[in-house]
Amino acid sequence: MKAVKLLLSVLAMTFLVSCSSDNDIPPPVEPISLYELLAEYEVWYVDYGKSYGTGDVYYVAQAFTLSYLNGVMHANNNLVGIGETGNGLGIDVGTYDTNGMTLITNHNIDGRIDFHVKQLNVNTIELYNFEEDVTYVLEGFQTTTFDYDGLFYDNLDLMVQEYDGWEKTYVSDDGDLNPFDDENYLTFFYEDGDNTFLSSIDETGLEIGDVIWDYQGLYNIIIDSQILTLNYDGGDTEKFDLTVINDNVLEMYHLSSGTTYQFTGRGFNLIEKRNLRKKESANSDKSVRNGSKKRTKVDSRTILGEKHLK
Numbered sequence: 065m066k067a068v069k070l071l072l073s074v075l076a077m078t079f080l081v082s083c084s085s086d087n088d089i090p091p092p093v094e095p096i097s098l099y100e101l102l103a104e105y106e107v108w109y110v111d112y113g114k115s116y117g118t119g120d121v122y123y124v125a126q127a128f129t130l131s132y133l134n135g136v137m138h139a140n141n142n143l144v145g146i147g148e149t150g151n152g153l154g155i156d157v158g159t160y161d162t163n164g165m166t167l168i169t170n171h172n173i174d175g176r177i178d179f180h181v182k183q184l185n186v187n188t189i190e191l192y193n194f195e196e197d198v199t200y201v202l203e204g205f206q207t208t209t210f211d212y213d214g215l216f217y218d219n220l221d222l223m224v225q226e227y228d229g230w231e232k233t234y235v236s237d238d239g240d241l242n243p244f245d246d247e248n249y250l251t252f253f254y255e256d257g258d259n260t261f262l263s264s265i266d267e268t269g270l271e272i273g274d275v276i277w278d279y280q281g282l283y284n285i286i287i288d289s290q291i292l293t294l295n296y297d298g299g300d301t302e303k304f305d306l307t308v309i310n311d312n313v314l315e316m317y318h319l320s321s322g323t324t325y326q327f328t329g330r331g332f333n334l335i336e337k338r339n340l341r342k343k344e345s346a347n348s349d350k351s352v353r354n355g356s357k358k359r360t361k362v363d364s365r366t367i368l369g370e371k372h373l374k
Contacts, residue, residue, distance in 0.1 A: 098162040098181055102132035105187060105204025107140070107153065109215075112200070119196030123157065123171050126335075128215060130202065132160055137169060141335040143223040144311045147212030157336065167191065173336060216311070221259055221285045223311065224252040228331030229272035230314065239323025244302050249275050250327060252283060259283050261294060272330045292316060 102108075107129040115125075123139070124130065128146070131138040131153045140146050140154035149155060158171040167179040179191040187204040216223065224230070229251040249264040251272070262277035281296040285306065292306040304316035309326070316325045 098165055098167065101181075101183065101189070102160075102162070102167070103134075106133070106207045107131050107210055108189070108202040108204050109210070110200060110202055114201040115199060117193075117196065117198030119193075119198045121174075121177055121193050121196055121198060121200075123174055123177075124191065124200050125198075127154075127157075128219070129154065129210075132167075135159055135161065137171070142226055142333075143216050143219055144226045144329075144332060146216055147207075147210075152207035152210070152212070155334070155336070217290075217308075218287055220287065220290070220306070220308070221252075221283075224285075224314070225254060226333055226335070227251075227329035228333065229275065229329075230327035231268055231272075231330050232325055233268070233313075233328045234324075234326035236324035239318065240321040242318060242321040242323065243300070244318060244321075244325075245323070247279070249277075251275075251277070263294075291319075 096104075108131065109129050110124060110127050112125060127139040127141055128143070129140040133153070136156055137158045137160045138150055138153040138155060139157045140149065140152075141157075142149065142154075146154075156172075158169060160167060160169045162168065165181050167181050168176065169179070170176050177193060177195075179193050182190040182192070184190060184201075189202050189204070191200045191202060192198070229249050232248045235245070246265045247263040248266060248268050249270075249272070251262050253260055259282060261281055261283040263279045264275045264277050266275050266278075279296055279298070281294055281298075283295070284293045285291070286293075290306045292304045294302045294304075296302075303319045304325075305319060307315040307317070309315050312329045312332075314327045314329075316327065317323075318325065
């Protein structure tokens with residue numbers, strides 16, 4: 065009798081556990097098409113650091129975000145105006161369609177390029193291009209939750225390249241004399257694998273295309289501290305505490321002299337396809353007047369008069 069009661073008890077417990085487990089099983093997820101998956105998120109952040117492969121599809125590699133909505137492909141290629149351009153989507157760069165797990169894109173410049181798409185999780189996908197043997201990792205967001213400001217500040221070294229040049233438009237009254245007082249224009253670009261800058265002592269008020277460049281070197285921006293360093297080919301180094309007043313005005317506090325400068329961007333470039341790695345710089349054909357000549361300290365305020373007075 066006891067054995068029977070025990071068996072009935074075990075059967076009862078098994079039934080209860082079975083019922084409980086059945087109730088805990090979530091209902092099956094309805095599969096959606098690739099076309100629907102891409103439209104689930106308004107922007108797809110291109111996480112280039114997680115991408116891998118031997119080649120590159122440049123319009124993907126150089127975009128900060130891509131969007132696939134209603135057959136139109138958008139990209140945020142510029143940092144200037146990001147979050148506002150195209151209501152956060154960026155500019156129209158082409159069209160797209162899907163066939164199974166194949167994404168068929170027609171870029172406005174590069175033409176048709178296809179990708180095999182693999183979903184890694186609910187908002188992360190991989191795009192694989194066979195011709196270039198490259199895989200890109202994209203993470204989906206809505207425009208209301210995407211951190212546009214974080215993306216902007218993490219890429220200040222690229223943002224400064226989006227203008228033909230920067231003109232000095234303000235100098236503070238305080239601060240010691242220093243060689244940088246003479247330099248009224250800066251331009252930044254990517255060339256031969258390096259972040260490169262040119263500077264000029266030409267008088268302000270010129271078109272950037274008319275500026276003759278006097279000095280050249282490499283630049284670096286430390287993101288965490290926002291320190292801009294200009295390493296001149298002649299051996300000089302200038303360091304600035306960089307503040308972005310807006311995406312058209314930079315404030316540069318010269319650490320050694322205590323002088324504050326402001327530079328205003330001139331000649332904004334709307335980028336349809338950013339191509340940093342193989343970019344032939346628009347400035348590469350410009351002669352540099354003094355080349356790598358080491359700068360000397362000149363009291364420009366004595367030579368040039370009130371224009372350079374602090």
